[in-house]
Amino acid sequence: MSAAAPERLRPASLPQVRRERGQREVFCGLTGIVWLHRKMPDAFFLVVGSRTCAHLLQSAAGVMIFAEPRFATAIIEERDLAGLADLDAELDRVVTRLLDRRPEIRTLFLVGSCPSEVIKLDLPRAARRLQDARPGSRILSYSGSGIETTFTEGEDACLAALVPQAPTGDVSSLLIVGALPDIVEDQFERLFAELGIGPVRFFPGRSATDLPPIGPGTRFLLAQPFLGETARVLEARGAERLEAPFPFGAEGTTAWVRAAARAFGVDEMHLRQVVAPYRERAKRALERHRARLEGKTIFFMPDSQLEVPLARFLSAELGMVPVEVCTPFLHTRHLAEELALLPAGTPVTEGQDVEAQLDRVRTARPDLTVCGLGLANPLEAEGLTTKWAIELVFTPIHGFDQAGDLAELFARPLRRRDVLRV
Numbered sequence: 519m520s521a522a523a524p525e526r527l528r529p530a531s532l533p534q535v536r537r538e539r540g541q542r543e544v545f546c547g548l549t550g551i552v553w554l555h556r557k558m559p560d561a562f563f564l565v566v567g568s569r570t571c572a573h574l575l576q577s578a579a580g581v582m583i584f585a586e587p588r589f590a591t592a593i594i595e596e597r598d599l600a601g602l603a604d605l606d607a608e609l610d611r612v613v614t615r616l617l618d619r620r621p622e623i624r625t626l627f628l629v630g631s632c633p634s635e636v637i638k639l640d641l642p643r644a645a646r647r648l649q650d651a652r653p654g655s656r657i658l659s660y661s662g663s664g665i666e667t668t669f670t671e672g673e674d675a676c677l678a679a680l681v682p683q684a685p686t687g688d689v690s691s692l693l694i695v696g697a698l699p700d701i702v703e704d705q706f707e708r709l710f711a712e713l714g715i716g717p718v719r720f721f722p723g724r725s726a727t728d729l730p731p732i733g734p735g736t737r738f739l740l741a742q743p744f745l746g747e748t749a750r751v752l753e754a755r756g757a758e759r760l761e762a763p764f765p766f767g768a769e770g771t772t773a774w775v776r777a778a779a780r781a782f783g784v785d786e787m788h789l790r791q792v793v794a795p796y797r798e799r800a801k802r803a804l805e806r807h808r809a810r811l812e813g814k815t816i817f818f819m820p821d822s823q824l825e826v827p828l829a830r831f832l833s834a835e836l837g838m839v840p841v842e843v844c845t846p847f848l849h850t851r852h853l854a855e856e857l858a859l860l861p862a863g864t865p866v867t868e869g870q871d872v873e874a875q876l877d878r879v880r881t882a883r884p885d886l887t888v889c890g891l892g893l894a895n896p897l898e899a900e901g902l903t904t905k906w907a908i909e910l911v912f913t914p915i916h917g918f919d920q921a922g923d924l925a926e927l928f929a930r931p932l933r934r935r936d937v938l939r940v
């Protein structure tokens with residue numbers, strides 16, 4: 519077999535991008551806490567917010583009720599401007615009580631939200647004040663507010679806040695950026711070791727305190743397409759982003775790994791030899807789903823920012839037909855390779871005007887619509903088959919070994935639809 523890029527991964531012309539700025543229907547950035555607290559067990563997330571925020575977190579991560587909690591909400595009730603001074607004092611009191619009770623917390627994130635009382639609070643300043651008072655703890659802040667962030671942007675804001683804490687260093691290293699499940703991290707670690715690439719560090723790693731050195735020698739691969747701000751602050755530290763598609767599917771992962779191999783001077787023959795068995799296994803896993811997915815139309819509503827890479831994966835590796843690919847934000851530089859690999863003429867939309875998009879879904883009647891939880895039920899009631907975008911964030915989908923599982927996520931609702939029709 520050959521590990522060369524197939525015809526399908528040859529760039530097409532860049533698509534025209536429609537921009538919509540209307541009503542949005544998407545989770546806020548607080549949602550990221552659900553996977554970030556699992557990734558960094560020594561970090562604690564204190565949401566400075568309202569009862570709505572507490573409710574969102576409890577329902578999104580209800581399972582945590584049974585575990586030692588690693589996030590909480592400091593409820594800020596309605597109050598007038600005159601009460602702002604007490605707000606700072608109240609925050610200090612909550613943080614002090616928390617850190618006294620839980621000395622094992624090494625990094626505390628104060629997470630901002632949307633209530634106007636919280637917006638008036640200067641959280642970065644509060645974090646610095648609290649940090650000065652407790653030099654043994656690291657206290658940082660970022661915004662997960664629904665006004666400023668959607669869904670996966672919470673992770674971007676969190677990681678961007680963490681970058682300045684990392685030690686500087688200019689030794690040659692590869693940094694994989696974006697929260698990945700531990701199992702996927704282990705697989706990539708083995709693969710890069712086989713290729714002779716190293717040292718390899720992951721950001722975030724399994725500890726919020728053990729941060730990788732970042733400097734001019736650091737070359738980084740984004741594992742997630744929604745880390746625009748994180749990439750910006752890494753580049754400001756002198757790190758270099760390696761241009762690559764994202765590691766979804768056999769071809770996407772091969773191209774992603776190849777970008778690192780080239781940067782680290784790994785011979786193409788060696789790369790092909792190492793990657794071949796992984797890539798073959800991934801292709802066999804994908805083949806099992808091809809019959810159900812090939813030729814089927816798919817519409818992506820804007821949600822996780824994974825839309826463009828996933829549309830590329832589904833079209834290039836499984837023959838699906840993207841009717842329209844909508845994404846909350848389009849980082850054209852980070853997605854350049856992905857956009858070029860979409861089938862020519864694929865409509866791409868940045869932003870949302872939810873009613874207009876729903877009308878286009880109804881007109882197109884795609885075989886599958888990927889959307890948020892709130893839109894799925896009404897569309898199902900109209901006889902359309904949907905896939906919840908949030909599952910794509912909570913399921914391991916990166917890399918060779920997960921390629922089949924990723925395809926399965928799209929095949930399953932179509933299988934269910936076919937069964938119901940019979």
Ligand code: SF4
Nearest residue numbers: 546571631632663664
């Ligand atoms: S941050 Fe804003 S959008 Fe998110 S749960 Fe709290 S109030 Fe709602």
